[in-house]
């Protein structure tokens with residue numbers, strides 16, 4: 001896959017350069033020769049015949065960042081000083097903070113916001129427990145809970161290393177939906193301890209967003225918390241992904257003019273994301289799905305199926321396929337991968353039906369190079385930001401939680417997931433829809449509010 005410079009590997013290199021005219025083009029050429037791209041050129045000080053320049057550039061990866069610095073050091077007359085990694089600079093001291101919403105300037109302010117005034121508010125909540133939503137942060141606050149067991153695509157990193165991800169999630173909640181979310185990284189990976197801990201912290205929160213908890217544990221944690229709590233519990237890696245995939249598939253099918261109920265779908269991956277995607281596709285009307293995992297096609301007679309795979313087998317594979325997934329991919333209209341890099345060959349893709357759709361969503365390296373897939377199929381989506389059609393949960397979760405909180409929902413009905421997917425798909429208008437534009441930009445100004453309104457009205461219409 002071609003390597004494209006990205007802000008996530010952005011460095012600022014402090015250089016001393018001769019003041020009497022080292023052309024900037026020599027510096028940019030050095031950066032470009034090492035695969036980078038200059039994004040800023042600031043002269044930050046002058047000392048006699050030397051200028052101090054802060055050169056900021058994007059690199060494709062960490063190795064290239066080192067090569068860029070080396071290339072700059074080789075330019076005649078240039079002395080390389082401090083190199084700062086802008087991603088690390090952005091994380092110094094964390095990404096979120098708490099701010100007071102009330103003025104605390106006078107003794108009067110203190111007497112109302114804290115004691116003795118606050119005591120009357122406490123008593124009011126004792127008298128009418130439902131008022132906790134009216135008189136506290138609860139109605140707009142979400143816990144982002146992880147045990148650090150499946151952090152991004154990086155595996156079991158533990159709670160401390162998961163914290164930057166959870167802080168980022170909290171920042172996204174605030175930016176896109178005005179929700180105050182707080183990271184809760186647990187120093188346990190024991191199912192019972194996770195469930196009990198979330199249960200006992202729940203009074204503070206209007207919703208629980210489970211994050212980066214490994215399958216199959218995540219299924220039990222979510223199901224049991226949903227039984228025990230009177231606030232919505234949503235595992236984003238499952239349902240956020242499923243909503244965005246269904247929305248993207250809805251628009252991809254509109255592009256190729258095929259109905260969901262009539263298409264053959266082959267899926268690779270039956271973990272957290274795969275299982276939730278499957279369930280939502282079936283609820284939306286898909287009728288012909290075959291699922292494969294690391295062992296092969298999931299079918300009823302496969303030995304050693306756990307309860308989650310047994311449920312998958314019961315709902316899929318009506319033609320009774322077994323063995324490798326390739327057989328199901330031949331002639332399929334849709335391939336959805338949430339599994340591992342390079343599980344799909346070019347021959348596989350070439351064997352699909354005319355006007356096929358490929359969602360290769362494994363992160364960071366998809367099931368197939370999207371450029372290869374594009375040679376054979378009509379619509380391609382990945383999880384990557386450097387290709388069109390990025391399937392990214394941030395398209396869904398802020399609006400979903402905004403809707404759940406606004407409706408004071410006590411659960412997450414499936415009708416709300418379907419409504420969110422429909423609303424997300426419809427943010428892309430008929431005029432805009434294209435093989436390379438099946439999901440809206442995450443910065444679309446109406447995105448979260450449209451999804452929120454759909455979720456809120458689905459909750460109100462459900463019998464939760």
Ligand SMILES: NC(=O)c1ccc[n+]([C@@H]2O[C@H](COP(=O)([O-])OP(=O)(O)OC[C@H]3O[C@@H](n4cnc5c(N)ncnc54)[C@H](O)[C@@H]3O)[C@@H](O)[C@H]2O)c1
Nearest residue numbers: 215241269270271272273293294338339340362363383391
């Ligand atoms: N782009 C997105 O929005 C998005 C969202 C969720 C997950 N993902 C990606 O999807 C992948 C799976 O995520 P998950 O949370 O479901 O993980 P998971 O560990 O819960 O499940 C992984 C599944 O893939 C299967 N698998 C592993 N290697 C395979 C192989 N070589 N061939 C076929 N199947 C194989 C496993 O058997 C399992 O069923 C990850 O790469 C993740 O980053 C992407």
